[in-house]
Amino acid sequence: MSYFTLSLTLFFILIPLVLSKTLRLDLERDVLVATVRAIVQLLLVGYILTFVFEGNHPLYMLIMIIIMITTAVLNARKKGQHIKGITWKLAVTITTVEVVTQGILLGFKIVPATAQYVIPISGMMIGNAMVLSILFLNRFAAEVDAHQDEIELILSLGGTPKQAIHHQLIQAIKAGVSPTIESQKTIGLVQLPGMMSGQIIGGADPMQAVQFQILIIFALLTNAAISSIMLGFLSYPALFTKQMQLLKEQ
């Protein structure tokens, strides 16, 4: 595909712009910013990936992965500013997800240890862990907010913070994991997963694309479980004082 052909896809941007203008949705600025960012970021990544793939040096891969984790953490922590130490808690969670997934994939030699495999899979895992972390943090805050009474009741009867918040924590963890499970039930029926579509368009054999997709969805399940549970157990103590009182949000 030439850059000229690619530039024709800007028609896809025109449509929302016109709609936003006529319906006064006031989204023009957002759409433009998002478009420019997408172009710049993806082109940049394209160049970097070419460089990393050609070099195929473990250090380049490591640097790429660290950059991905950092970006994910910085993005997700906005949703958890009420939790003390959220930055390192997210960093530990997302790093664990990456280490466990790659540990299994590379340790059992399921995929070869080359940049071509490690980087895209890392991107998917880290991105997914980020989205799930945000989902978890939002839901956890909402659950705690809606059930302050019950939490305080359990504390007032001599319960520990862990006992007091147990129900809210479990609800938020479930909310973090269940979309992954739900989407697996309809996968391939409703929509072809992005990675698989990309491979097929790129000319890969559909069966091979499917095999990879199966690998990815299984990995995502581990990913979902680890990220919600770990982040949950790391973050709930920050909602209480040393004297076992629920911190009220200001």
Add this chain to the structure above:
Amino acid sequence: MHAISFQDVSYEVTQKKILSQITGHFTKGRITTLVGPSGAGKTTLLKLCNGLLTPTTGQIHILNRAYEEYSPPDLRTTVGIALQAAPMIRGTVYDNLALPLTLKKQTLPPQKAAHYLEAVGLSKDICQQDARDLSGGQRQRVSIARTLINEPAILLLDEITSALDQAAADSIEKLIMQLNQQHDVTVIWITHNLEQALRVSDEVWVMIDGKLIQQGTPAILQQPTHQQVQQFTEGALR
């Protein structure tokens, strides 16, 4: 002996003073009622006693031991509270009654649950009912029973009869007075009902605007000598 004593206790949130320099005590083995207009800081004071809040400044002693010497769970089982809103956890009435024991990994025998329900004037048949379906008055009674399960030495009651009719309120008053007389439980009781305060109190605290205005026998309400107390009782009894 003092069940709870306060020395210059203040409580503030973000620059706002909710309790100012409270100095006084609750006598052990007595029933003290806490009266005062809405927003006076009565609930806040009870939450300090039970460790749900920590004073910004000042000292509290519980049964002659410094507040800080207690671990929060210890303090909260020694000083039990029945909260104003009578919150219920999800589950049945039995789950709620058993909660104080469940938290300690113990179980509540069904006969004991029935006994406590009877004590607060409820039938044991409601044990399996969903606690969220209880009426306001039933909730208050389950809440009292639940607080009693920990057998606290000091009992804090926050408007526990506000949703009850006179007959039910009378039976709760009897129950609390009985606990006080037979088991030597110290009771601190917030009520907006001055007649109730006169019926049950050995001692009275009058709080207004975050301050302890006067502490004494029920006579301070019957024949007020303090001007602010007089204004309050006139308003409240009218």
